[in-house]
Amino acid sequence: MKVKVILMLLIVAMTTMGFECVNEDAVFSINVQGVSGTYLVPQGSQTLALTTWTFTPSQYLGGDYGDISNVRIYDIRVTTAGAFSGNVSGTITLNNVAVLTIVNKPWASFSAPGQSLITSTLFSAPNAAAIQAVIQAIKSSQPVVLGMSGSLSSAAPAGLSVTVEVLGQVDANL
Amino acid sequence: MHLIQRFRFLISGSLVAAIVLVAGVARAESDFEKILRQQNQTNVQGYMQPIADLFGANLHSGFNHSAYIPQSGFHFRFDIMAMAGLVxxxxxxxxxxxxxxxxxxxxxxxxxxxxxxxxxxxxxxxxxxxxxxxxxxxxxxTTIFPLAAPQITIGHVYGTEAVIRYVPIPEIGSLPAITLWSLGARHSVSQYLEGFPIDLAVGAMYSSFSVGDLVTVKGYAAALQASKEWTVFLIYGSLQMEKSTLTLSYKTTDPNATNQTINIDLEGSNVFRATIGGGLSLGFLKLYADANFGAITSVSGGIGFGF
Incomplete structure (x- = not known):
């Protein structure tokens, strides 16, 4: 009987040692898929026609992370492909609100690896209201619409494209 | 099931679940894996390194008790071991x-x-x-990181005994299979030193712990053990070299990652330990507890039944 009691106490001790040690309110900061889109510039065109890409929560999150308590947009990157000696201007939108503009900058300066919002001087300051709006959309599990439009300083040769990537982090309460 | 609830269930629900907190982490693989997959190699390494250190130290705890090993005769003992690394x-x-x-x-x-x-x-x-x-x-x-495991000791042949730990948990639904096993042997040195005032033994153990194909921990230890017994009392100590490696394998979806395939080997920081402990031998029942000093400080204790 004594052995059983000792054994039970040991089992209880071992099985409860970690019981109160889990951080109930821990949040995991997860680098999510984000949103990105590539616009193929038609040969001969001088206009980058307004193009949008719509992303569902499962697409921009890349998984189901339970309750999302916070969202951060930590970078926007623009990369051009193809040889073009002229300049480019453009506007990037999130949920149809302009978040970033580029005014008459050399196309080649956006060649791979591209320009990052963080390190580049080629962008305007990001529109905080647009960032906030998209954060609210993500928190509410709403779709996110990435948009792009702009123009070139001269007609486009063949093989030009522009890729926009928006990188985000979510705090998930798993 | 909510991840936190799942942890609680795992930790409080059964002895098996007490294997470790990390087993709880791993058993919630469907959620935890999502977190891992979004992390790049550098950050996962930093976040998880303490688990590798503490789990590796725990894996090699509780191996050294009495160094008295008869040359021959049947011996069987079943122990329930509990170890805890201090965070x-x-x-x-x-x-x-x-x-x-x-x-x-x-x-x-x-x-x-x-x-x-x-x-x-x-x-x-x-x-x-x-x-x-x-x-x-x-x-x-938490300030402690626990592990528990059953252990069987069988001997004696030419002053040698085998030590086995084995915990298989099959795949249950989306939860991956978990397997912990250790195989070791201890050999009496005292049998070659007639009249030596204390018992001496050497031992070695290999251990493996796996959670699906996401997490594996492997390690080995070799020890020189000494002990002295007075009636029911036992004091023991040991010097042990050890190595453990926690391997994480997965594909990350972090857009910042330069390499999408992550294979991280996290080496446990404990490579040497000194152990001192004591025990009671109450016939069929054995009790023991010890403290381990190395890069990781840990304690272990257990209750054994055998002869």
Whole structure:
């Protein structure tokens, strides 16, 4: 009987040692898929026609992370492909609100690896209201619409494209 | 099931679940794996390194007790071992890699045993938290990291006994299979030293722990053991060399990652330990407890039944 009691106490001790040690309110900061889109510039065109890409929560999150308590947009990157000696201007939108503009900058300066919002001087300051709006959309599990439009300083040769990537982090309460 | 509830269930629900907190982490693989898959190699390494240190130390605890090993005769003992590594302050935070362009390039944030995650401001708008980059919070708020396992000792042949630990947990639904096993042997040195005042033995053990194909821990230990018994009392000590490696294997979906295939080997920091302990032998029942000093300080204890 004594052995059983000792054994039970040991089992209880071992099985409860970690019981109160889990951080109930821990949040995991997860680098999510984000949103990105590539616009193929038609040969001969001088206009980058307004193009949008719509992303569902499962697409921009890349998984189901339970309750999302916070969202951060930590970078926007623009990369051009193809040889073009002229300049480019453009506007990037999130949920149809302009978040970033580029005014008459050399196309080649956006060649791979591209320009990052963080390190580049080629962008305007990001529109905080647009960032906030998209954060609210993500928190509410709403779709996110990435948009792009702009123009070139001269007609486009063949093989030009522009890729926009928006990188985000979510705090998930798993 | 909510992840936290699942942890609680795992930790409090059964002896098997007490194998370790990390087993709880791993058994919630469907959720935890999502977290891992979003992390790049550098940051996962920092976040998980304390688990490798503590789990590796625990895996090799509780191996050394009495060094008295008869030359022959049947011996069988069943032990329930409990070990706990002590979480140190420097295991609660690490230097995480900031995304490209952020300054500083590294920032201090929580490990799995830390508190709130740290953050690094975005250089283009340092005051705007919507543009910052943040590390995850710690998952466990604890100063000890426990492990429990059953152990069988069988002997004796030419002053040698075998030590076996084995815990198989089959795949249950989406939860992966978990297997812990150790195989060791101890050999009496005293049998070659007639009249030596204390018992001496040498031993070696190999251990493996796996959770699906996401986490594996493997390690080995070799020890020189000494003990002295007086009636029911036992004191013992040992010097042990050991090595353990925690391997994480997965494909990351972190857009910042330069390499999508992650195979991380986290070496346990404990490579040497000195152990001192004591025990009681009450006939069929054995009790023992010890303290282990090395890069990781840990304690272990157990209850054994046998003859």
């Amino acid at each position: 140190q302050d420097d295991q609660m935070s690490y230097e995480a890699q900031s995304p490209e362009g952020f300054t500083p390039s590294k920032f201090k944030t929580a490990t799995i045993f830390g508190g709130k995650g740290g953050s690094v401001p975005n250089p283009i708008a340092p005051g705007d938290t919507n543009l910052a980059y943040k590390g995850s919070d710690g998952l466990f708020s």
